[in-house]
Amino acid sequence: MKCVPVYEGSIIRKVTGSSLRPGGFLLTDRAMERLSPHAGLKGLDIGCGLGATINHVKEKWNLDMEGVDQSRTLLAQARQTFDLNLLEARADQLPFADENFDFALMECSLSLMEDSRAVLSEATRVLKPGAQLFISDVYAKNPQHLEDFEEINIKTCLRGLFDLEVLKADLEAAGLEIIELKDFSHLLRQLMVDIVFTYGSMNSFWGRTGCNDAQGFKEKIKKCRPGYFQIWARKGEGHVE
Protein backbone atom coordinates (compact mmCIF):
# COMPACT_ATOMS: atom_id res chain seq x y z
CA MET A 1 0.00 0.00 0.00
CA LYS A 2 1.28 3.44 -0.91
CA CYS A 3 1.41 5.58 2.21
CA VAL A 4 0.84 9.35 2.32
CA PRO A 5 3.67 10.98 4.31
CA VAL A 6 1.93 13.24 6.85
CA TYR A 7 5.18 15.13 7.56
CA GLU A 8 5.39 16.32 3.94
CA GLY A 9 2.00 18.04 3.97
CA SER A 10 0.69 21.37 5.19
CA ILE A 11 -1.84 19.84 7.61
CA ILE A 12 0.71 19.06 10.33
CA ARG A 13 2.90 22.07 9.47
CA LYS A 14 0.04 24.39 10.36
CA VAL A 15 0.33 23.08 13.93
CA THR A 16 4.04 22.31 14.41
CA GLY A 17 5.56 24.98 12.19
CA SER A 18 8.70 24.10 10.25
CA SER A 19 10.17 21.89 12.99
CA LEU A 20 7.51 19.24 12.17
CA ARG A 21 7.64 17.76 15.68
CA PRO A 22 6.32 18.12 19.23
CA GLY A 23 8.00 20.87 21.22
CA GLY A 24 9.52 22.70 18.26
CA PHE A 25 13.15 23.55 19.04
CA LEU A 26 12.80 23.05 22.80
CA LEU A 27 14.59 19.69 22.84
CA THR A 28 17.11 20.87 20.24
CA ASP A 29 18.15 23.64 22.62
CA ARG A 30 18.20 21.21 25.51
CA ALA A 31 20.53 18.98 23.50
CA MET A 32 22.79 21.89 22.64
CA GLU A 33 23.02 22.88 26.32
CA ARG A 34 24.21 19.36 27.14
CA LEU A 35 26.67 19.36 24.26
CA SER A 36 28.57 22.33 25.72
CA PRO A 37 28.99 23.75 22.25
CA HIS A 38 32.19 25.44 21.21
CA ALA A 39 33.57 26.67 17.90
CA GLY A 40 34.65 23.98 15.48
CA LEU A 41 32.10 21.33 16.42
CA LYS A 42 30.45 19.75 13.40
CA GLY A 43 27.02 18.18 13.58
CA LEU A 44 24.66 16.12 11.46
CA ASP A 45 20.86 16.25 11.44
CA ILE A 46 19.62 12.83 10.38
CA GLY A 47 16.13 13.29 8.96
CA CYS A 48 16.55 17.06 8.64
CA GLY A 49 13.22 17.62 6.85
CA LEU A 50 12.77 21.29 6.09
CA GLY A 51 16.22 22.18 7.46
CA ALA A 52 14.70 24.35 10.18
CA THR A 53 16.65 22.67 12.98
CA ILE A 54 20.00 23.14 11.22
CA ASN A 55 19.16 26.76 10.59
CA HIS A 56 18.15 27.19 14.24
CA VAL A 57 21.38 25.59 15.52
CA LYS A 58 23.48 27.71 13.19
CA GLU A 59 21.76 30.93 14.20
CA LYS A 60 21.34 30.36 17.93
CA TRP A 61 24.35 28.16 18.71
CA ASN A 62 26.71 29.17 15.92
CA LEU A 63 27.53 25.56 15.07
CA ASP A 64 28.24 24.00 11.70
CA MET A 65 25.73 21.31 10.71
CA GLU A 66 24.90 19.23 7.69
CA GLY A 67 21.66 17.41 7.05
CA VAL A 68 20.32 14.35 5.30
CA ASP A 69 16.78 13.38 4.48
CA GLN A 70 15.14 10.83 2.28
CA SER A 71 12.30 13.14 1.28
CA ARG A 72 12.99 14.95 -1.96
CA THR A 73 9.85 17.03 -1.36
CA LEU A 74 11.02 18.37 2.00
CA LEU A 75 14.59 18.96 0.80
CA ALA A 76 13.34 20.97 -2.18
CA GLN A 77 11.36 23.20 0.18
CA ALA A 78 14.32 23.44 2.56
CA ARG A 79 16.59 24.62 -0.25
CA GLN A 80 14.09 27.31 -1.22
CA THR A 81 14.12 28.61 2.37
CA PHE A 82 17.71 28.18 3.60
CA ASP A 83 21.25 28.05 2.24
CA LEU A 84 22.37 24.85 3.97
CA ASN A 85 24.42 21.72 3.29
CA LEU A 86 21.65 19.18 2.72
CA LEU A 87 21.88 15.82 1.02
CA GLU A 88 19.24 13.40 -0.15
CA ALA A 89 20.18 10.08 1.38
CA ARG A 90 18.86 7.15 3.33
CA ALA A 91 19.80 7.27 7.01
CA ASP A 92 21.02 3.68 6.83
CA GLN A 93 23.42 4.61 4.02
CA LEU A 94 24.91 7.92 5.12
CA PRO A 95 27.17 9.50 2.46
CA PHE A 96 29.91 10.43 4.91
CA ALA A 97 33.28 9.03 5.93
CA ASP A 98 33.76 7.24 9.24
CA GLU A 99 34.24 9.35 12.38
CA ASN A 100 33.23 12.59 10.69
CA PHE A 101 30.92 14.37 13.17
CA ASP A 102 31.10 15.63 16.76
CA PHE A 103 27.38 15.28 17.33
CA ALA A 104 24.21 14.15 15.59
CA LEU A 105 20.51 14.85 16.04
CA MET A 106 17.59 12.59 15.22
CA GLU A 107 14.49 14.50 16.23
CA CYS A 108 11.27 12.65 15.58
CA SER A 109 12.86 11.01 12.56
CA LEU A 110 14.11 7.57 13.71
CA SER A 111 10.52 6.36 14.16
CA LEU A 112 9.90 7.05 10.46
CA MET A 113 12.80 4.91 9.28
CA GLU A 114 12.35 1.35 8.15
CA ASP A 115 15.32 -0.20 9.93
CA SER A 116 16.17 1.75 13.08
CA ARG A 117 18.96 -0.68 14.04
CA ALA A 118 20.74 -0.11 10.74
CA VAL A 119 20.30 3.65 11.15
CA LEU A 120 21.79 3.60 14.66
CA SER A 121 24.72 1.56 13.42
CA GLU A 122 25.28 3.99 10.56
CA ALA A 123 24.97 7.04 12.83
CA THR A 124 27.56 5.51 15.13
CA ARG A 125 29.90 4.93 12.20
CA VAL A 126 29.93 8.60 11.16
CA LEU A 127 30.35 9.90 14.73
CA LYS A 128 33.81 10.46 16.14
CA PRO A 129 34.74 8.46 19.24
CA GLY A 130 33.18 10.22 22.23
CA ALA A 131 30.78 12.15 19.98
CA GLN A 132 27.22 12.65 21.13
CA LEU A 133 23.88 11.62 19.70
CA PHE A 134 20.53 13.10 20.69
CA ILE A 135 17.36 11.25 19.79
CA SER A 136 13.91 12.61 20.54
CA ASP A 137 10.96 10.54 19.44
CA VAL A 138 7.71 8.78 20.23
CA TYR A 139 7.41 5.65 22.35
CA ALA A 140 4.72 3.30 23.59
CA LYS A 141 4.05 3.28 27.33
CA ASN A 142 2.18 0.03 26.67
CA PRO A 143 4.56 -1.64 24.21
CA GLN A 144 2.67 -4.93 24.51
CA HIS A 145 -0.01 -3.34 22.32
CA LEU A 146 2.37 -2.42 19.52
CA GLU A 147 1.16 -3.97 16.33
CA ASP A 148 1.40 -3.59 12.62
CA PHE A 149 -0.28 -0.67 10.96
CA GLU A 150 -0.14 -2.23 7.53
CA GLU A 151 -3.72 -1.43 6.66
CA ILE A 152 -3.27 2.28 7.52
CA ASN A 153 -2.31 4.37 4.48
CA ILE A 154 -0.49 7.28 6.14
CA LYS A 155 3.16 7.55 7.11
CA THR A 156 3.61 9.24 10.47
CA CYS A 157 5.97 8.83 13.43
CA LEU A 158 3.11 7.29 15.43
CA ARG A 159 3.35 4.18 13.26
CA GLY A 160 6.86 3.72 14.61
CA LEU A 161 6.31 4.04 18.37
CA PHE A 162 9.37 2.66 20.15
CA ASP A 163 9.54 0.06 22.85
CA LEU A 164 12.11 1.87 24.98
CA GLU A 165 13.66 -1.32 26.33
CA VAL A 166 14.29 -2.54 22.78
CA LEU A 167 15.64 0.85 21.71
CA LYS A 168 18.01 1.01 24.68
CA ALA A 169 19.37 -2.42 23.80
CA ASP A 170 19.75 -1.36 20.15
CA LEU A 171 21.70 1.74 21.15
CA GLU A 172 24.08 -0.31 23.25
CA ALA A 173 24.48 -2.88 20.48
CA ALA A 174 25.39 -0.06 18.10
CA GLY A 175 28.17 1.06 20.45
CA LEU A 176 26.34 3.95 22.05
CA GLU A 177 26.32 4.60 25.78
CA ILE A 178 23.14 6.18 27.12
CA ILE A 179 23.92 9.17 29.32
CA GLU A 180 20.34 10.21 29.95
CA LEU A 181 16.81 9.17 28.99
CA LYS A 182 14.11 11.66 29.90
CA ASP A 183 10.36 11.71 29.38
CA PHE A 184 8.81 14.64 27.55
CA SER A 185 5.32 13.23 26.99
CA HIS A 186 3.79 16.59 27.90
CA LEU A 187 5.07 17.87 24.54
CA LEU A 188 3.04 15.23 22.74
CA ARG A 189 -0.06 16.10 24.81
CA GLN A 190 0.42 19.79 23.99
CA LEU A 191 0.66 18.91 20.29
CA MET A 192 -2.62 17.00 20.59
CA VAL A 193 -4.26 20.04 22.24
CA ASP A 194 -2.92 22.28 19.45
CA ILE A 195 -4.23 19.87 16.80
CA VAL A 196 -7.71 19.73 18.36
CA PHE A 197 -7.86 23.53 18.67
CA THR A 198 -6.78 23.84 15.04
CA TYR A 199 -8.86 21.08 13.44
CA GLY A 200 -11.66 20.46 15.93
CA SER A 201 -10.80 16.83 16.74
CA MET A 202 -8.10 14.21 16.23
CA ASN A 203 -10.44 12.32 13.89
CA SER A 204 -10.80 15.43 11.76
CA PHE A 205 -7.02 15.87 11.71
CA TRP A 206 -6.29 12.27 10.69
CA GLY A 207 -9.04 12.48 8.08
CA ARG A 208 -7.49 15.62 6.57
CA THR A 209 -4.10 13.89 6.32
CA GLY A 210 -5.72 11.37 4.01
CA CYS A 211 -5.89 8.54 6.56
CA ASN A 212 -8.19 5.80 5.32
CA ASP A 213 -9.30 4.80 8.85
CA ALA A 214 -8.93 7.76 11.22
CA GLN A 215 -10.97 6.20 14.03
CA GLY A 216 -9.29 2.80 13.73
CA PHE A 217 -5.82 4.35 13.71
CA LYS A 218 -6.66 6.48 16.74
CA GLU A 219 -7.94 3.45 18.65
CA LYS A 220 -4.77 1.46 17.92
CA ILE A 221 -2.54 4.34 18.95
CA LYS A 222 -4.55 4.92 22.11
CA LYS A 223 -3.97 1.36 23.33
CA CYS A 224 -0.20 1.89 23.12
CA ARG A 225 -0.36 5.09 25.22
CA PRO A 226 2.10 7.19 23.23
CA GLY A 227 4.76 9.22 25.00
CA TYR A 228 7.75 11.31 23.95
CA PHE A 229 11.35 11.03 25.08
CA GLN A 230 14.81 12.43 24.56
CA ILE A 231 17.87 10.22 24.74
CA TRP A 232 21.35 11.64 25.15
CA ALA A 233 23.97 9.08 24.14
CA ARG A 234 27.67 8.99 23.45
CA LYS A 235 29.76 6.87 21.15
CA GLY A 236 32.23 4.81 23.13
CA GLU A 237 35.83 5.98 22.94
CA GLY A 238 37.05 2.52 22.07
CA HIS A 239 34.34 1.66 19.55
CA VAL A 240 35.45 -0.81 16.93
CA GLU A 241 33.37 -1.40 13.81
Place this chain on the structure above:
Amino acid sequence: MKTDNKETGWICGKCNEPVEMGPIKAMYLSGVFDVELLKCPKCKNVLVPEDLALGQMLEVEKELEDK
Protein backbone atom coordinates in the same frame (compact mmCIF):
# COMPACT_ATOMS: atom_id res chain seq x y z
CA MET B 1 -19.70 38.96 30.11
CA LYS B 2 -21.90 40.91 27.71
CA THR B 3 -22.13 40.57 23.96
CA ASP B 4 -21.54 44.15 22.75
CA ASN B 5 -17.99 44.10 21.43
CA LYS B 6 -17.86 44.30 17.63
CA GLU B 7 -14.68 42.26 17.14
CA THR B 8 -15.27 39.31 19.47
CA GLY B 9 -18.90 39.87 20.31
CA TRP B 10 -18.09 40.09 24.03
CA ILE B 11 -17.11 42.67 26.65
CA CYS B 12 -16.19 41.95 30.26
CA GLY B 13 -19.23 42.56 32.52
CA LYS B 14 -16.98 43.37 35.48
CA CYS B 15 -14.52 45.76 33.81
CA ASN B 16 -16.51 46.85 30.74
CA GLU B 17 -13.42 46.06 28.63
CA PRO B 18 -13.62 44.28 25.26
CA VAL B 19 -12.27 40.74 25.62
CA GLU B 20 -9.51 39.63 23.28
CA MET B 21 -7.79 36.43 22.23
CA GLY B 22 -4.68 35.68 24.23
CA PRO B 23 -2.47 32.86 25.55
CA ILE B 24 -3.90 31.01 28.55
CA LYS B 25 -2.46 28.26 30.71
CA ALA B 26 -5.22 25.72 31.09
CA MET B 27 -5.04 22.94 33.68
CA TYR B 28 -6.73 19.61 33.19
CA LEU B 29 -6.11 16.39 35.09
CA SER B 30 -2.39 16.61 35.92
CA GLY B 31 -1.38 18.63 32.87
CA VAL B 32 -0.96 22.30 32.05
CA PHE B 33 -1.58 23.35 28.45
CA ASP B 34 -1.12 26.49 26.43
CA VAL B 35 -4.21 27.53 24.51
CA GLU B 36 -5.55 30.72 22.96
CA LEU B 37 -8.81 31.88 24.54
CA LEU B 38 -10.83 35.07 24.96
CA LYS B 39 -9.87 36.98 28.10
CA CYS B 40 -10.39 40.38 29.68
CA PRO B 41 -7.14 42.36 29.37
CA LYS B 42 -7.83 44.02 32.74
CA CYS B 43 -9.09 41.39 35.20
CA LYS B 44 -7.82 38.40 33.12
CA ASN B 45 -11.14 36.57 33.44
CA VAL B 46 -11.41 34.01 30.68
CA LEU B 47 -14.47 33.45 28.53
CA VAL B 48 -15.16 29.98 27.21
CA PRO B 49 -18.09 30.23 24.77
CA GLU B 50 -20.49 27.31 24.75
CA ASP B 51 -19.47 26.13 21.29
CA LEU B 52 -15.83 25.97 22.36
CA ALA B 53 -16.66 24.22 25.64
CA LEU B 54 -18.76 21.61 23.86
CA GLY B 55 -16.39 21.42 20.90
CA GLN B 56 -12.61 21.55 21.11
CA MET B 57 -12.38 21.66 24.91
CA LEU B 58 -14.62 18.63 25.33
CA GLU B 59 -12.62 16.86 22.61
CA VAL B 60 -9.34 17.65 24.39
CA GLU B 61 -10.77 16.36 27.68
CA LYS B 62 -11.81 13.10 26.03
CA GLU B 63 -8.37 12.66 24.43
CA LEU B 64 -6.56 13.37 27.70
CA GLU B 65 -8.79 10.99 29.65
CA ASP B 66 -7.91 8.29 27.14
CA LYS B 67 -4.19 8.68 27.78
